[in-house]
Amino acid sequence: MPELPEVETVLRGLRARVLARRVAAVEVRNPLVIHGGSGEFAAGVTGRRIEALERKGKALAIELGPRNHEAGPEDAAGCFLVVRLGMTGQLVVVPSDAALQPHTHVRLVLEDGREEIRFRDTRRFGRLRCCTRDELEGILGRLGPDAPQISEEQFLDAARGRRGSIKGWLLNQQILSGLGNIYADEALFEARIHPLTQPGRLSAEAARRLHRAVKKILKRAVELQGTSFRDYIDIEGRPGNFLPRLRVYQRTGEPCRRCGRPIRRVVVCGRSSHFCPECQRRPRHAASPSPGGWRKRDRIPQGPLA
DNA sequence: GCAAGCCTGACC
DNA sequence: GGTCAGGCTTGC
Numbered sequence: 001m002p003e004l005p006e007v008e009t010v011l012r013g014l015r016a017r018v019l020a021r022r023v024a025a026v027e028v029r030n031p032l033v034i035h036g037g038s039g040e041f042a043a044g045v046t047g048r049r050i051e052a053l054e055r056k057g058k059a060l061a062i063e064l065g066p067r068n069h070e071a072g073p074e075d076a077a078g079c080f081l082v083v084r085l086g087m088t089g090q091l092v093v094v095p096s097d098a099a100l101q102p103h104t105h106v107r108l109v110l111e112d113g114r115e116e117i118r119f120r121d122t123r124r125f126g127r128l129r130c131c132t133r134d135e136l137e138g139i140l141g142r143l144g145p146d147a148p149q150i151s152e153e154q155f156l157d158a159a160r161g162r163r164g165s166i167k168g169w170l171l172n173q174q175i176l177s178g179l180g181n182i183y184a185d186e187a188l189f190e191a192r193i194h195p196l197t198q199p200g201r202l203s204a205e206a207a208r209r210l211h212r213a214v215k216k217i218l219k220r221a222v223e224l225q226g227t228s229f230r231d232y233i234d235i236e237g238r239p240g241n242f243l244p245r246l247r248v249y250q251r252t253g254e255p256c257r258r259c260g261r262p263i264r265r266v267v268v269c270g271r272s273s274h275f276c277p278e279c280q281r282r283p284r285h286a287a288s289p290s291p292g293g294w295r296k297r298d299r300i301p302q303g304p305l306a
Numbered sequence: 307g308c309a310a311g312c313c314t315g316a317c318c
Numbered sequence: 319g320g321t322c323a324g325g326c327t328t329g330c
Binding site for chain 1: 308309310311312
């Protein structure tokens with residue numbers, strides 16, 4: 001699943017392979033993955049040079065230069081290609097004559113015509129979008145600080161007074177951006193915090209521990225080029241190497257690597273949360289899996305609570 | 307049936 | 319405004 005370390009790996013790969021190259025042609029094979037009209041998308045991207053690549057959270061922004069200074073104002077201004085990989089999205093750089101893999105939705109043919117960037121996405125949760133600088137600022141502005149950049153003070157301030165679960169809080173991209181289900185579970189284990197703990201009721205010490213844990217886990221995962229649980233590969237088609245380092249994610253029933261107790265699973269905010277019931281004790285004031293009392297549409301959470 | 311990012315909308 | 323359920327999607 002592409003979270004921050006996987007997107008960072010893709011970003012670094014693209015910087016090495018496609019920076020300063022021009023997009024000669026665009027083929028949208030499935031308009032569903034394009035935010036907005038696919039015709040406008042193709043027209044907006046074609047003929048521009050890749051000037052820079054940046055990332056915030058899980059969002060990838062590719063800066064495209066002016067097409068032609070002598071043409072109209074639209075061509076003279078640059079634009080940005082924003083990529084969200086969603087759950088199973090992949091960006092790969094391949095020779096143009098490479099066989100087309102299933103679920104290839106977009107092709108960006110590079111200038112010499114011998115190589116291209118392909119966007120593949122089995123689940124089709126990913127999106128590509130062509131936008132102006134103002135629009136990009138709006139998109140990125142809705143995201144909280146990039147998780148590796150957030151200061152301890154910002155982190156503690158953001159948690160203050162928050163109800164609900166710390167797990168849901170970590171997944172909220174408006175608070176801090178980049179964490180998904182894998183690294184949220186791993187960071188909570190590292191910090192020894194139960195996923196149903198309320199952010200606002202964390203001790204300052206626990207909140208600092210979590211802040212350090214988030215950074216530590218992400219740093220290590222970036223160094224190991226991410227986690228390939230099922231679909232994730234980098235732009236060269238290589239899997240990440242963090243999988244053997246996972247201590248709780250998708251290890252339900254397996255022994256905790258710290259204490260040996262079986263890892264448990266609880267559903268929080270509709271997401272599986274994996275934790276060690278010994279190392280991550282449930283606080284007395286844990287968030288309810290269904291805050292605000294039981295309503296008609298409430299479901300019994302799956303799996304026993306700690 | 308479950309996985310999961312992200313958007314929308316409902317609820318308090 | 320905070321918070322969470324629902325729905326999208328398809329392979330296992």
